[in-house]
Amino acid sequence: MxxxxxxxxxxxxxxxxxxxxxxxxxxxxxxxxxxxxxxxxxxxxxxxxQPDFADYSFTINGSRFLYGDFLNHLVTFLIIAAVVYWLIVAPMTRLVKLFERDKAATTKQCPECLSEIPAEARRCAHCTAHLVPDSEKPR
The missing domain is CATH 1.20.5 (Single alpha-helices involved in coiled-coils or other helix-helix interfaces)
Incomplete structure (x- = not known):
């Protein structure tokens, strides 16, 4: 228990x-x-x-196939997928990229172990390699 x-x-x-x-x-x-x-x-x-395919069907050997209902659901799915993509996924992707752009300016990659460290670090916290901070590098 x-x-x-x-x-x-x-x-x-x-x-x-x-x-x-x-x-x-x-x-x-x-x-x-x-x-x-x-x-x-x-x-x-x-x-x-408004598009409505509910009446579309065909018959084979006495069996009626209502493919119009399937088409209605398919069109609805495509519309919902487009709405979710354009109103939610695309704006959230842009927002995440905006935050990552600001993050990239404050971090860098350690040349020895390739881990992410603060841009002004003098020593890597992961491999303890000595580093030159970005502010002290010659331009």
């Missing part, structure tokens, strides 16, 4: 639970954005007609 309690109280389980809850909420938010804003925008661009 103690092992089960330890398993439940590990940080990874709590983090995973929080991630699932946030992910489910975020999914609802993105779906509402697409359904309420992006899809009507597509309808406005296409003359008030």
């Amino acid at each position: 103690g092992g089960f309690r330890q398993f439940l109280l590990r940080g990874n389980i709590v983090e995973l639970a929080v991630a699932v809850i946030i992910g489910a909420t975020f999914s609802g938010l993105v779906e509402a954005l697409v359904t309420d804003l992006v899809t009507p925008l597509i309808g406005a661009v296409t003359g008030g007609r």
